Amino acid sequence: MRQLYTYLATVMLASPIFLYAQSSANEGEQNFAQKLGGNSIKDYADGPNFLTERVNKSDKHFKSALSKVTYKSYEEAYENLPKLPELTQIDTREEMTSYENFVVEVYIEAVAKHEPHDAFEAARKKHNEEKRAHAKSVNASQSIDPNAERYKAVVKRVNQAYQMEYGEVRDVVDSYNVSDEGEKEWLTITRGCRKALYSELAPLAKQIASEWYASEACKKVQEIEDGLMERAQTESSKKTPKWFVDGRKREGEIITEYNRQALSRWIEKIAPRMEQKKAQIPNMIECNNQIDDIFANGSVTNEYLNAKSTSFAAVEQFFFSYYELLKFIQYCPIVRTPETLEGKKFIYKK
Secondary structure: OHHHHHHHHHHHOOOOOOEEEEOOOOOOOOOHHHHOOOOOHHHHHHOOOOOOOOOOOOOHHHHHHHHOOOOOOHHHHHHOOOOOOOHHHOOOHHHHHHHHHHHHHHHHHHHHHOOOOHHHHHHHHHHHHHHHHHHOOOOOOOOOOOOHHHHHHHHHHHHHHHHHHHHHHHOEEOHHHOOOHHHHHHHHHHOOEEHHHHHHHHHHHHHHHOOOOOOHHHHHHHHHHHHHHHHHOOOOOOEOOHHHHHHHHHHHHHHHHHHHHHHHHHHHHHHHHHHHHHHHHHHHHHHHHHHHHHHOOOOOOHHHHHHHHHHHHHHHHHHHHHHHHHHHHHHOOOOOOOOOOOOOEEEEEO
């Protein structure tokens, strides 16, 4: 399955059919290796180092993945919470794209499908129809659910946690809240960042983005590329030769190792918050189940409907918050791996 996702992502991010080997050491201030990354958060936010291609959710592969994370209950969804990816699964832009599009987006899309709402929606529809019918009767009277106070007690517990979470969702730092141009572009791509997370991730994003140029990895990649360019001037080939492909693969190995180190620091900030959200989900599930226990096939009333809609909204919000943190993994500035040009037309330009 992972191979399929990586293939699809690669197709989405594919470059033109023909590629050329080109030494850029004398072109402007950036050499070949430097151009694969950047020297500031703006370089990354402005370039191809963040996800730009979104999956088509009507795509059969997306639908297939979605069918595998649609659960019969919140408990089942909780038991199958996605874990943090291995660094080797996301250390290139292509892999990060497939992870975002075919894992994270799938779980976010499935939030409301973690527990079927059909029975509840049918009960609410029938209740509203009955209310409208009774409203036309002169003798219509308002009845109070005998379990109203029990519902209120559970909803009070739900709201204590839900209101804090809702406040965090609303407390977002957006692009217009900052003056730094690079940070503005980064926040535009992330579509805002919760203030609680922003204080940790924004400074780290800028720090990681500024480290590539001066890194040993960048130096090694450029040394390999210079050697490839020197040899390319003395040899000719219709298709990219093996020695060039091998050289580019070695560059890629250096870069992916470098990216893993950056991602490790990035995920270190995200992981504790994911554990915090994970720990809150069972409490919300328990409250949701208590509403069902109180109802126990009783009469569908306004009190029941209000309590039930509040409880499952809270459960789903905490699931979403967990998945949202997974989504922020993609906004770590990582260096692009160079194309190997394997099997493609080999054109050298001075």
